Amino acid sequence: MDFDFIAKFSPMFVKAGILTLKLAFYGILLSIIIGFICTLIKYKRLPLLSPLVSAYIELSRNTPLLIQLFFLYYGLPKLGVQIS
Known part of the structure; x- marks a missing residue:
């Protein structure tokens, strides 16, 4: 195993992991908001x-x-x- 390679690129993988978690969080949050708005529209029968x-x-x-x-x-x- 090449530990120099792992040591060189592990900060990049950590940054990519954090970015992935942020994108997932914002995507889930946006979908909850859109779903809630759609639910209110269907419930109120606009x-x-x-x-x-x-x-x-x-x-x-x-x-x-x-x-x-x-x-x-x-x-x-x-x-x-x-x-x-």
Whole structure:
């Protein structure tokens, strides 16, 4: 085993691990907020927003995750949205 290699790159792996935990935390927090807002809209039966939320829920539940990720990665740049 090459301990020099491990010693050289371990700080980078620690930084990457911390970044991964931060991204996971913010993603979970954002999804909880969006879910709570959608729940309130469905519960209050707002006439304009309730069908939109229903369509969003059906789309996200009935589409495979890989297809959604392909759309985000390949489809959004075609629409002019750049994710960097």
